[in-house]
Amino acid sequence: MPRGRPRKNDAASPKASARGRAAAARASLPLNRKLALNQWLLGLFGVERFDQLAAHLKDESLEGLDADNIHRFHHALCLHLPPENRPELTDEQLLEYDQAIVSVTQHLNDRRITRGEEPIVWKYFQYLALLFTEIYLDRYFRDPAGLRQALNARVAALNENIPEADRIAALEESEDPRLQLNKIAFWMATGSGKTLLMHANILQYQRFLETHGLSRELNRIILLTPNEGLSQQHLREFQKSGIEAEIFRRPPAFSSGSI
Incomplete structure (x- = not known):
């Protein structure tokens, strides 16, 4: 019998078939x-x-x-x-x-x-x-x-x-x-x-x-924006639409001595 490495398509066939089955099992x-x-x-x-x-x-x-x-x-x-x-x-x-x-x-x-x-x-x-x-x-x-x-x-x-x-x-x-x-x-x-x-x-x-x-x-609707500039832009847009809005400010954290 001829010696040498298996032909590429023969060696790849089982793996390709397995990959095909795996792909079919995944969401498509x-x-x-x-x-x-x-x-x-x-x-x-x-x-x-x-x-x-x-x-x-x-x-x-x-x-x-x-x-x-x-x-x-x-x-x-x-x-x-x-x-x-x-x-x-x-x-x-x-x-x-x-x-x-x-x-x-x-x-x-x-x-x-x-x-x-x-x-x-x-x-x-x-x-x-x-x-x-x-x-x-x-x-x-x-x-x-x-x-x-x-x-x-x-x-x-x-x-x-x-x-x-x-x-x-x-x-x-x-x-x-x-x-x-x-x-x-x-x-x-x-x-x-x-x-x-x-x-x-x-x-x-x-x-x-x-x-x-x-x-x-x-009691409130919070609109999240990536930066202050966009927050200000949305505030202006709300005003145009007649919807009350304001920039949300986080209240300052209490210090250890605060009540």
């Missing part, structure tokens, strides 16, 4: 396919992808309000998304959410208009972010256990068609749903108006607290 699904909350929200509108929802709203002529102080985006959603595909989001419910967004926007614009500045007019992706927030907060405050059940159902549906390593853990039914669901995150691009949306989110959250008699549970 993109992050945006694992966002159960996002998938649940899209499902309420009868679509599977964000672009399917946004496609009807990208026309710039839809920005702003009509003569009845209703966002034109609202009319477009009701027109292009058949009611039978979104049974949990009736036209009336969407209008209620829209009017809440109008109220928030007017609050943010009052001082801007008084100062002669340009008022805020939402882009389609900003409007959808605010609409998603309204839906989530409504379900969270009104029926947190029902929200958890709906999210777990979405998680189960997502897990059916993905590898085991990619599967998402369901929320424990034995725990308090308010504590499980009291944190959400927004994934938005740089320059998409996150500061203004944050101001709107604060007002949305405060309104739901007041509506459900929970205002006393919140």
Whole structure:
């Protein structure tokens, strides 16, 4: 038999096969396919992808309000998304959410208009972010256990068609749903108006607290920034939006002889 080192591809085959199996066992699904909350929200509108929802709203002529102080985006959603595909989001419910967004926007614009500045007019992706927030907060405050059940159902549906390593853990039914669901995150691009949306989110959250008699549970909101300059910038932005704010100062530490 010929002598010499084994051919490279022969020697590598077992290792390559093992690496392939290991890679298959690791998580491989993109992050945006694992966002159960996002998938649940899209499902309420009868679509599977964000672009399917946004496609009807990208026309710039839809920005702003009509003569009845209703966002034109609202009319477009009701027109292009058949009611039978979104049974949990009736036209009336969407209008209620829209009017809440109008109220928030007017609050943010009052001082801007008084100062002669340009008022805020939402882009389609900003409007959808605010609409998603309204839906989530409504379900969270009104029926947190029902929200958890709906999210777990979405998680189960997502897990059916993905590898085991990619599967998402369901929320424990034995725990308090308010504590499980009291944190959400927004994934938005740089320059998409996150500061203004944050101001709107604060007002949305405060309104739901007041509506459900929970205002006393919140005594302050802390915005963390990486440096003093950004803190001052955010302070000016809060003032423009008519939201009371001040720079947080840590109280001086007590000395050993203090009482």
